[in-house]
Amino acid sequence: MIKAKCHCGKVSTQATSKIISQFLCHCQTCQKICGGSRLGGLMFEDEGFSVSGETTKYEYQGGEQKIESHFCSNCGTPMYAYPKIAPGKVVLKANSLVDSSVFTPEKSLFKEEACPWDKGLV
Ligand SMILES: [Zn+2]
Numbered sequence: 055m056i057k058a059k060c061h062c063g064k065v066s067t068q069a070t071s072k073i074i075s076q077f078l079c080h081c082q083t084c085q086k087i088c089g090g091s092r093l094g095g096l097m098f099e100d101e102g103f104s105v106s107g108e109t110t111k112y113e114y115q116g117g118e119q120k121i122e123s124h125f126c127s128n129c130g131t132p133m134y135a136y137p138k139i140a141p142g143k144v145v146l147k148a149n150s151l152v153d154s155s156v157f158t159p160e161k162s163l164f165k166e167e168a169c170p171w172d173k174g175l176v
């Protein structure tokens with residue numbers, strides 16, 4: 055089981071299914087949404103993913119389809135997202151992991167949009 059928690063501790067999540075994919079996304083949207091130079095994402099089946107605590111939902115256009123992103127309503131930590139392009143799947147944001155060592159990204163997306171100051175450090 056993979057557990058995640060926001061900074062203030064009011065929102066926590068648990069994923070019991072296997073990780074489908076793990077990636078880093080360097081796109082400019084993820085930089086904004088995650089407040090850093092890149093997003094770490096772990097994709098799971100939504101079945102077996104549970105959330106406790108109150109989140110704020112923000113929906114935006116991510117490429118051709120919408121993405122519904124959830125943040126802790128209290129501290130704003132980016133927690134997870136539902137990409138409409140992948141129905142039934144949820145993407146957990148690696149920044150929220152309780153044990154960050156479970157995240158072993160397999161690929162980098164949108165490297166061309168990476169922050170100039172971040173290149174070569176991955
Ligand atoms: Zn919080």
Ligand SMILES: [Zn+2]
Pocket residue numbers: 079080081082083084085093164
């Ligand atoms: Zn991205």
